[in-house]
Amino acid sequence: MNSDRNLKVESGAALPQYPDLKRLLIVEDNTLNRLMLNDYLRFCGxxxxSLACGANLLEEVVNFHPHIILLDLRLPDIDGYILLEQLQLNPQWRDIPVIIVSARAFKxxxxxxxxxxxRQYFIKPVxxxxxxxxxxxxIAN
Known part of the structure; x- marks a missing residue:
């Protein structure tokens, strides 16, 4: 396994690009949840x-070109629903699958x-x- 893949990075910092790996962008303000998702999904290949807040999401979508976005709805700086709507309004980004990972459990x-x-909705703990x-x-779709 490439040891660079296991580098610890600050929230919001990207790992070196691995063109053969699918790119996931996590937006999660809870540090423990973010690190757990980060570590698990890196382990999965x-x-x-990951971002701790949503302010830079659209910029990072442009820079990182994620295949999938995992989005928390309750963020400290912006409502996750607003981010979801902004992604859907842009023709370049509306095809990026967004999976919600949220503590909001109401129907x-x-x-x-x-x-x-x-595309999908998961209630914490996921x-x-x-x-x-x-x-x-x-990804298969």
């Missing part, structure tokens, strides 16, 4: 970038996210095996 929250273009299957399913 993905090139992962109305899920329905709103799905109406705004989310089952990592189920999340990995959802990611693989979205």
């Amino acid at each position: 993905y090139n992962v970038m 109305a929250d899920r329905q709103r996210a799905m109406n705004l273009g989310a 089952n990592l095996v189920d999340l990995k299957q959802a990611i693989e399913q979205e």
